[in-house]
Amino acid sequence: MATTTESKLPSRDDALALLDEWVQADSLRRHCLAVEAAMRAQARERGGDEELWGLTGLLHDLDYDRYPDPQTGHPRMAMAELERRGYPPELIRGVASHADYLGVPRESELELALAAVDELCGFVLACAYVRPEGIHGLSAKSVRKKLKQPSFAAAVNREDIARGAAELGVEHDELITAVVSALEPLADELGVGTAWRNRVDDATREAARPEPASGRFASP
Numbered sequence: 455m456a457t458t459t460e461s462k463l464p465s466r467d468d469a470l471a472l473l474d475e476w477v478q479a480d481s482l483r484r485h486c487l488a489v490e491a492a493m494r495a496q497a498r499e500r501g502g503d504e505e506l507w508g509l510t511g512l513l514h515d516l517d518y519d520r521y522p523d524p525q526t527g528h529p530r531m532a533m534a535e536l537e538r539r540g541y542p543p544e545l546i547r548g549v550a551s552h553a554d555y556l557g558v559p560r561e562s563e564l565e566l567a568l569a570a571v572d573e574l575c576g577f578v579l580a581c582a583y584v585r586p587e588g589i590h591g592l593s594a595k596s597v598r599k600k601l602k603q604p605s606f607a608a609a610v611n612r613e614d615i616a617r618g619a620a621e622l623g624v625e626h627d628e629l630i631t632a633v634v635s636a637l638e639p640l641a642d643e644l645g646v647g648t649a650w651r652n653r654v655d656d657a658t659r660e661a662a663r664p665e666p667a668s669g670r671f672a673s674p
């Protein structure tokens with residue numbers, strides 16, 4: 455029997471308004487949009503519910519700006535807020551499962567996909583950020599080469615990236631290519647389009663802004 459508390463997925467406009475209310479940092483907002491795009495692509499590839507997967511990606515770091523502390527904050531406040539707003543349990547569990555330290559095992563394809571693309575999105579954006587062409591023409595081979603350089607985007611955890619792909623059961627190159635293709639249509643919005651001058655200005659501005667210890671390109 456249906457109950458009055460049965461949850462229904464809010465619209466993307468509602469989810470984006472919530473994100474904009476909670477997230478002030480440009481870099482975090484871009485990360486959330488990137489993970490959404492990558493999750494939508496994975497849902498299409500794997501027969502998942504695209505809206506559900508996409509909004510899980512969009513909102514997974516909702517509270518990182520306000521409550522970055524893993525001991526007491528992120529992603530607990532996001533989960534509580536999403537529950538209060540009637541988001542479905544699969545989405546809230548997905549958000550919980552991306553934070554290893556909460557100990558919620560990743561079981562569904564959605565949860566495995568989120569873990570696989572989360573950190574990788576940050577790394578792909580970092581690779582694209584330093585190229586004059588931005589994300590356009592970025593190959594899996596060149597992303598892999600950067601992964602082998604420990605000093606490049608050093609805050610990004612390489613082990614998480616490798617483990618995420620393995621647990622999702624997808625070849626590393628295939629996943630990198632899928633993420634690049636998913637992010638490319640959003641290039642300008644993500645700051646990795648061909649407007650090199652804008653990116654340099656962005657980089658200067660971002661460098662001047664204090665950041666959480668996890669680093670600019672690391673996924674929260």
Ligand SMILES: [Fe+2]
Pocket residue numbers: 485489514515572573673674
């Ligand atoms: Fe993230």
Ligand SMILES: [Fe+2]
Pocket residue numbers: 514515518528529552553673674
């Ligand atoms: Fe996170």
